[in-house]
Amino acid sequence: MTNFEKKKLEFDFLVFFKKNFVKPRQCKNIDELRFYIKELSDKIEEMKGKFNHVPDVAYQLLTEYNQLQNKILFTEFKNTYH
Numbered sequence: 001m002t003n004f005e006k007k008k009l010e011f012d013f014l015v016f017f018k019k020n021f022v023k024p025r026q027c028k029n030i031d032e033l034r035f036y037i038k039e040l041s042d043k044i045e046e047m048k049g050k051f052n053h054v055p056d057v058a059y060q061l062l063t064e065y066n067q068l069q070n071k072i073l074f075t076e077f078k079n080t081y082h
Helices: 003-020 030-051 056-081
Strands: none
Touching: 003 030, 003 056, 030 056
């Protein structure tokens, strides 16, 4: 894959993300986070299979969603068992 094709794929992914997702910090609850994590994971697998390349930004966003989910789960755990 050429650098141009990689940049185009990254641009297309960002357009897709902005149309279909909210930023991780804008998520209101754990179910919303899980939904976006699943959808983003599916999109990453689709890009792997179709283009054999995934933009770094996709993994960065997935990491942000997962970190926020873990933070919420930990807070809920502490509040429940404290």
